[in-house]
Amino acid sequence: MKFPVPHQVSTAAIPGTEGWERMYPYHYQFVTDEPTRQQYERDGFWFYDGLHYPEPLYPFDTFWDEVCSLSLSQYNNRIFQMPPVRGIDRRIINGYVYLSPVAVTDPEEVKRRVPTFLDRAGHYYRNWDALEARWKTKIEATIAQLEAIQIRALPDLEDRRVVIEAVGESTGYHLLKSYDDVIDLGVRCWQYHFEFLNLGYAAYVSFVEFMQRVFPSIPLQHVTQMISGIDVIMYRPDAELKQLARRALELGVDRTICCSPEWSEVEPALREQPEGQVWLAALAEVRHPWFYISTGTGWYHHDRCWNDAMNVPLAGIQGYIGQLRNGLDIERPLAQLRAERDRITAEYRGLIDGAEDHRQFDALLACARTVFPYVENHLFYVEHWFHSVFWNKLREVAAVLKTHGVIHDVEDVWYLRRDEIKQALWDVVTAWAAGVPPRGGHTWPAEIEWRKGVMEKFRAWRPPAALGTPPEVINEPFTIMLWGITSRSLAAWARLSEAADPASVTSLEGCAGSPGVASGRARVCRTGDDIRLLQAGEILVAPTISPSWAPVFPRIGACVTDVGGVMSHAAIVCREYGVPAVVGTGHATRVIRTGAMLRVDGSSGAIEIGS
Amino acid sequence: MAPDTAPELCWFEQVGLHDVALVGGKCASLGELRRAGVRVPPGFAVTTRAHARFMSEAGVGDDVHRLLAGLRHDDLERLEAVSDAIRAMIESAAFCAETEDAIAEHYRRLSNRCRASAVSVAVRSSATAEDLAGASFAGQHDTYLGICGTADLVRHVRRCMASLFTARAISYRIRRGVSHRDVGISVGVQQLVAASAAGVMFTVNAADGDRSVIELDASLGLGESVVSGKVTPDHFVVNKVTLDILARTIARKPTSITVDRSTRRCVEAAVAVEHQAAPSLLDGEIVELCRIARAIERHYGCAMDIEWAIDRELPAGDRIFIVQARPETVWNGRRTAARAMDGGALEVIVQTLITGHKVLTR
Numbered sequence: 016m017k018f019p020v021p022h023q024v025s026t027a028a029i030p031g032t033e034g035w036e037r038m039y040p041y042h043y044q045f046v047t048d049e050p051t052r053q054q055y056e057r058d059g060f061w062f063y064d065g066l067h068y069p070e071p072l073y074p075f076d077t078f079w080d081e082v083c084s085l086s087l088s089q090y091n092n093r094i095f096q097m098p099p100v101r102g103i104d105r106r107i108i109n110g111y112v113y114l115s116p117v118a119v120t121d122p123e124e125v126k127r128r129v130p131t132f133l134d135r136a137g138h139y140y141r142n143w144d145a146l147e148a149r150w151k152t153k154i155e156a157t158i159a160q161l162e163a164i165q166i167r168a169l170p171d172l173e174d175r176r177v178v179i180e181a182v183g184e185s186t187g188y189h190l191l192k193s194y195d196d197v198i199d200l201g202v203r204c205w206q207y208h209f210e211f212l213n214l215g216y217a218a219y220v221s222f223v224e225f226m227q228r229v230f231p232s233i234p235l236q237h238v239t240q241m242i243s244g245i246d247v248i249m250y251r252p253d254a255e256l257k258q259l260a261r262r263a264l265e266l267g268v269d270r271t272i273c274c275s276p277e278w279s280e281v282e283p284a285l286r287e288q289p290e291g292q293v294w295l296a297a298l299a300e301v302r303h304p305w306f307y308i309s310t311g312t313g314w315y316h317h318d319r320c321w322n323d324a325m326n327v328p329l330a331g332i333q334g335y336i337g338q339l340r341n342g343l344d345i346e347r348p349l350a351q352l353r354a355e356r357d358r359i360t361a362e363y364r365g366l367i368d369g370a371e372d373h374r375q376f377d378a379l380l381a382c383a384r385t386v387f388p389y390v391e392n393h394l395f396y397v398e399h400w401f402h403s404v405f406w407n408k409l410r411e412v413a414a415v416l417k418t419h420g421v422i423h424d425v426e427d428v429w430y431l432r433r434d435e436i437k438q439a440l441w442d443v444v445t446a447w448a449a450g451v452p453p454r455g456g457h458t459w460p461a462e463i464e465w466r467k468g469v470m471e472k473f474r475a476w477r478p479p480a481a482l483g484t485p486p487e488v489i490n491e492p493f494t495i496m497l498w499g500i501t502s503r504s505l506a507a508w509a510r511l512s513e514a515a516d517p518a519s520v521t522s523l524e525g526c527a528g529s530p531g532v533a534s535g536r537a538r539v540c541r542t543g544d545d546i547r548l549l550q551a552g553e554i555l556v557a558p559t560i561s562p563s564w565a566p567v568f569p570r571i572g573a574c575v576t577d578v579g580g581v582m583s584h585a586a587i588v589c590r591e592y593g594v595p596a597v598v599g600t601g602h603a604t605r606v607i608r609t610g611a612m613l614r615v616d617g618s619s620g621a622i623e624i625g626s
Numbered sequence: 627m628a629p630d631t632a633p634e635l636c637w638f639e640q641v642g643l644h645d646v647a648l649v650g651g652k653c654a655s656l657g658e659l660r661r662a663g664v665r666v667p668p669g670f671a672v673t674t675r676a677h678a679r680f681m682s683e684a685g686v687g688d689d690v691h692r693l694l695a696g697l698r699h700d701d702l703e704r705l706e707a708v709s710d711a712i713r714a715m716i717e718s719a720a721f722c723a724e725t726e727d728a729i730a731e732h733y734r735r736l737s738n739r740c741r742a743s744a745v746s747v748a749v750r751s752s753a754t755a756e757d758l759a760g761a762s763f764a765g766q767h768d769t770y771l772g773i774c775g776t777a778d779l780v781r782h783v784r785r786c787m788a789s790l791f792t793a794r795a796i797s798y799r800i801r802r803g804v805s806h807r808d809v810g811i812s813v814g815v816q817q818l819v820a821a822s823a824a825g826v827m828f829t830v831n832a833a834d835g836d837r838s839v840i841e842l843d844a845s846l847g848l849g850e851s852v853v854s855g856k857v858t859p860d861h862f863v864v865n866k867v868t869l870d871i872l873a874r875t876i877a878r879k880p881t882s883i884t885v886d887r888s889t890r891r892c893v894e895a896a897v898a899v900e901h902q903a904a905p906s907l908l909d910g911e912i913v914e915l916c917r918i919a920r921a922i923e924r925h926y927g928c929a930m931d932i933e934w935a936i937d938r939e940l941p942a943g944d945r946i947f948i949v950q951a952r953p954e955t956v957w958n959g960r961r962t963a964a965r966a967m968d969g970g971a972l973e974v975i976v977q978t979l980i981t982g983h984k985v986l987t988r
Binding site: 097098099100125129132133136137140217218220221224225229230231232233234237359362363366367375378379381382530618619 | 831834836837838839863865866867868870872970971972973974975976978979980
């Protein structure tokens with residue numbers, strides 16, 4: 016198995032993008048001018064993080080990768096001191112993020128790290144529920160602080176109040192401060208993101224490993240099924256849509272709601288009826304916070320939340336109304352899931368010999384079930400709710416920059432790094448104070464135009480699945496569980512990337528994500544907009560799956576994703592909805608075309624592609 | 627059933643696992659399976675009591691034991707000579723009229739049950755020391771397939787009884803210090819399934835002791851070709867909990883042993899080229915077989931070694947037969963290497979993190 020040397024790829028700039036490196040933090044570059052660092056980079060193994068970044072990163076959006084990097088690695092290495100792994104190093108090539116797990120290679124050092132980990136992680140495992148409750152308070156307070164931040168336009172003349180009350184601070188100062196506060200809250204929110212997550216995965220992985228030692232042939236999926244059917248809030252937004260659909264039928268406003276795909280037409284129509292107003296009041300009650308769920312993964316600024324893209328939940332509600340009218344059951348099959356979970360759990364437990372093994376099975380299973388809700392729930396608080404509010408605060412900042420001519424469009428702001436935005440704000444406030452035009456009005460628009468062109472070229476470029484030297488076995492648990500990267504999947508990726516003609520590929524292999532077999536026509540969906548095209552029984556093929564796509568789940572036959580392991584959100588959500596899924600295929604969206612006949616075996620991970 | 631009051635012949639359904647002394651392990655197990663509601667081809671046992679009576683009344687018992695006296699387990703030449711002499715003596719002796727009539731009567735009734743004038747049967751030895759968990763004598767005694775008619779049956783019942791004295795069996799008993807007088811043999815007479823496909827199942831992974839799988843070997847025709855290792859069988863691995871087929875290896879099957887439908891005798895024949903590389907089982911059949919294997923394992927409470935056959939000429943639902951089941955001898959009573967780690971959940975988590983995740987990377 017061979018992958019390209021990172022520096023060969025990083026130095027072969029796409030024509031017209033020379034100098035792209037300035038769009039990202041300098042420490043994200045593969046280097047050629049520092050021999051020790053270059054050697055480390057060459058010896059390391061780097062895999063493309065397509066799970067979080069199906070498209071190249073915008074300069075501003077890179078912020079999340081930085082805060083994620085700090086938080087994940089600090090908990091592993093500086094707070095809990097995971098014995099065998101320090102953190103995950105990162106690089107960017109042509110806008111795509113590559114990750115490299117940093118192992119502790121000296122067995123003696125691994126041993127030395129154990130007591131600290133036992134003490135510290137033990138404290139969290141023992142007090143999990145109480146600490147998780149405290150976490151919820153912290154994260155909700157952080158989100159409330161973010162929501163309270165006001166971004167004010169710069170006035171021609173400050174209010175007289177500033178003088179009378181001797182405030183001593185200008186709107187210019189507050190603009191700078193508010194921007195810093197927004198950024199600071201973003202960093203802090205991500206500090207909390209990993210407080211429980213790595214420990215959660217560790218407990219989960221340990222249960223998986225225990226089962227695989229006892230039952231070497233057990234499908235991974237059976238282990239994950241034993242930890243399914245647990246209530247998590249990630250499914251709450253979808254449940255609210257179902258409730259609103261039922262309410263619409265009760266109130267008799269279902270026809271009004273279904274009168275148009277445009278919320279801008281449906282809402283006024285509802286306002287005209289008394290029952291419509293009752294329904295709108297019910298809607299208003301759940302919009303905060305449940306409609307802060309993103310239509311994407313929340314990692315990109317263009318992943319708008321339902322509150323900002325009301326046509327999306329509207330389509331979901333309309334779909335449920337249609338199904339209810341046809342007498343269909345729209346609930347996810349929770350009772351069956353739990354019954355099957357309990358059956359499988361009891362049967363496997365029955366196949367284990369000995370009281371000691373039973374005790375260990377029980378303890379590890381209980382631990383995995385305790386940590387599981389956090390593994391899903393943090394997504395709603397951080398990537399969805401917080402991020403959605405955060406992007407909009409940045410849009411308010413961008414509006415000020417636009418007013419002062421530094422950018423031409425609010426959505427241009429994402430082409431600036433966060434420190435460049437800060438510089439531009441300084442430019443704007445000092446120019447505003449002095450009563451002169453900001454310099455940025457000349458420099459930034461041209462730079463932004465150039466960067467847009469670069470991003471276009473990045474989008475057309477295919478990042479290699481991996482770079483550098485793969486280890487003999489992949490053994491970092493998160494890499495496997497979350498990204499679905501195993502020695503086997505890497506070998507399959509390497510084979511496929513050598514296949515010259517994607518159309519000649521007739522089968523794909525991935526990670527068995529959710530059990531069951533389904534056949535149907537493929538629908539390749541790259542964004543949240545595409546999923547509205549899904550027809551009943553079609554097979555959803557996507558880079559990865561957003562939780563907010565749940566409303567289409569009752570209609571589709573199966574799911575196929577490019578990236579993800581058995582613990583990826585896509586796999587979890589498919590299991591919870593009883594939809595067969597193969598995840599982590601590496602190339603599905605490239606190889607499969609909309610309309611192709613597929614046979615998806617979510618129990619084995621095999622996909623057959625017909626015409 | 628106490629041996630002294632027990633019948634010389636009895637139907638499988640009249641016996642269970644506690645009747646090993648009377649009908650031997652194989653027949654006791656078949657009786658047990660029938661009682662557990664498993665589809666087993668009907669048949670009867672010529673019991674150890676019939677064997678004992680035959681040996682004493684036919685006057686061969688004393689001669690046999692005189693020949694065996696002083697024999698050494700590693701004197702192969704003498705072993706063979708003594709074995710040949712004893713078996714010839716037994717095979718040429720006659721049952722008493724009462725025993726022979728009883729065999730004929732049971733055979734007639736079995737034929738009636740199978741709606742045949744003279745049903746084709748399998749005649750197998752069922753030794754009392756055989757097939758017990760921890761002491762696998764499997765394959766030490768004889769099996770005759772496609773036996774038809776009373777005369778032929780009686781002759782093969784005697785041959786089976788004689789198989790208690792193959793050179794290998796004699797040598798084994800001497801080595802283990804088992805008295806030749808203490809062993810009895812029973813003979814099972816069972817309707818022969820005109821198998822379209824047959825083979826064996828293990829309700830445990832023989833290589834690593836994984837109890838979550840059923841391993842299934844299958845080939846075309848009678849299971850003898852699989853058991854004897856004459857052909858490389860198709861191999862399937864099935865998850866016991868969900869009955870998902872986890873792996874399949876299809877072998878080339880150039881020949882098979884089948885029952886000739888007109889002569890009712892067994893014949894070995896070449897498999898048509900286009901069928902040689904085709905799977906010997908349909909997925910539905912695999913799942914059904916494994917469902918039965920799971921039920922048998924539950925009934926016995928331990929990992930099992932099961933022989934089965936499918937006759938596709940029969941109506942759907944009546945096609946699958948279990949022809950033998952015995953406790954698996956390698957893994958039962960032995961702990962798998964499962965719990966390599968000690969301690970509570972936290973200790974296991976730490977050790978899991980440290981030892982790496984080779985298993986996960988499969």
